Amino acid sequence: MAGFKAILVDKSEAGYTAKLGEIVREDLPEGEVTVAVERSTLNYKDALAITGKAPVVRKFPMVPGIDFAGTVEESSDPAFRKGQKVLLNGWGVGETHWGGLAQRARVKAGWLIDLPEGLSAEEAMAIGTAGYTAMLCVMALERNGVAPDQGEILVTGACGGVGSVAVTLLARAGYSVTASTGRAAEEEGYLRSLGATTIIDRAELSAPGKPLAKERWAGVVDSVGSHTLANACASTRYGGTVAACGLAQGMDFPATVAPFILRGVTLAGVDSVMAPLERRRDAWTRLASEIDRKKLASITSKAGLEDALRLAPELLAGKVRGRIVVDPN
Numbered sequence: 001m002a003g004f005k006a007i008l009v010d011k012s013e014a015g016y017t018a019k020l021g022e023i024v025r026e027d028l029p030e031g032e033v034t035v036a037v038e039r040s041t042l043n044y045k046d047a048l049a050i051t052g053k054a055p056v057v058r059k060f061p062m063v064p065g066i067d068f069a070g071t072v073e074e075s076s077d078p079a080f081r082k083g084q085k086v087l088l089n090g091w092g093v094g095e096t097h098w099g100g101l102a103q104r105a106r107v108k109a110g111w112l113i114d115l116p117e118g119l120s121a122e123e124a125m126a127i128g129t130a131g132y133t134a135m136l137c138v139m140a141l142e143r144n145g146v147a148p149d150q151g152e153i154l155v156t157g158a159c160g161g162v163g164s165v166a167v168t169l170l171a172r173a174g175y176s177v178t179a180s181t182g183r184a185a186e187e188e189g190y191l192r193s194l195g196a197t198t199i200i201d202r203a204e205l206s207a208p209g210k211p212l213a214k215e216r217w218a219g220v221v222d223s224v225g226s227h228t229l230a231n232a233c234a235s236t237r238y239g240g241t242v243a244a245c246g247l248a249q250g251m252d253f254p255a256t257v258a259p260f261i262l263r264g265v266t267l268a269g270v271d272s273v274m275a276p277l278e279r280r281r282d283a284w285t286r287l288a289s290e291i292d293r294k295k296l297a298s299i300t301s302k303a304g305l306e307d308a309l310r311l312a313p314e315l316l317a318g319k320v321r322g323r324i325v326v327d328p329n
């Protein structure tokens with residue numbers, strides 16, 4: 001029986017390994033739906049899974065890949081039929097259940113959504129979990145009443161996947177976007193092309209700061225955590241909202257309650273992995289209609305499975321710009 005190409009992560013006495021391998025249909029995990037993967041992607045979490053830098057993989061051997069888009073090949077669930085285009089993000093896929101960095105994936109029917117109308121597999125994976133999380137952050141700001149006329153929105157980790165999509169979405173929605181980056185010198189043009197109006201050096205936010213700073217942001221999308229998140233909260237305006245989704249600087253949150261109890265700031269946590277289906281569908285429907293296709297193409301680079309192995313440490317080192325789409329075929 002012909003095999004399928006896949007990245008395989010393993011852990012043994014010899015150490016942690018990630019390499020290009022082959023899987024056969026019989027190896028695929030249990031699930032109602034088998035999908036021919038057209039595109040996957042490399043997110044921060046996939047880079048952690050490939051390098052072993054953090055224990056995101058819970059079972060070995062594992063096929064990483066928290067995202068994929070493809071075509072249903074077999075389904076024992078009536079909700080999906082052969083030939084249907086589908087999309088998956090999260091649910092522990094690529095962590096506890098074999099994921100999308102492979103030519104085939106078998107998953108639970110309840111984890112899949114239809115590929116949104118008007119989006120190709122390539123575009124969906126250019127967005128990927130990073131972009132879908134950026135939309136969840138925008139929706140969290142909106143739910144808390146942040147509107148374009150209220151002032152500047154700060155996006156941290158702006159050149160990364162979440163950050164690049166967040167800048168694009170917010171600028172299109174009419175917000176005035178300040179992008180915080182460690183690559184201001186090289187990437188100012190890139191960030192302005194996505195719609196950022198102001199660029200700041202991330203060093204302004206990444207060191208220990210005061211409990212309260214001058215009020216500046218009406219809202220924040222933070223993919224960085226640690227001191228950056230603490231300083232972002234401290235400089236958020238009265239009644240503003242900070243959407244926190246990431247930990248690129250660190251998992252710690254060395255803050256005080258001052259912004260919350262003295263300025264009524266809301267800290268809105270954003271999780272993409274276990275987000276309920278209805279919210280996912282809303283986010284993806286909006287992405288399909290609101291993402292600027294030209295800007296999406298400009299933030300995306302393409303890779304194969306082998307390239308993904310090489311790019312994973314670069315991504316964790318903050319050297320990758322925007323999003324990487326992986327074609328496993």
Ligand code: NDP
Binds near residue numbers: 161202228245
């Ligand atoms: P990327 O690696 O693409 O982007 C992260 C960006 O953060 C980098 O490009 C860099 O931006 C900035 N950064 C990196 N290291 C540091 C540092 N030490 N200090 C300050 N800034 C730093 O990752 P993604 O965009 O895919 O993911 C971003 C974060 O969001 C990750 O922590 C990820 O785990 C999390 N995430 C969470 C999700 C959820 O469900 N809550 C879903 C998706 C992602 P620049 O060069 O511009 O400074």
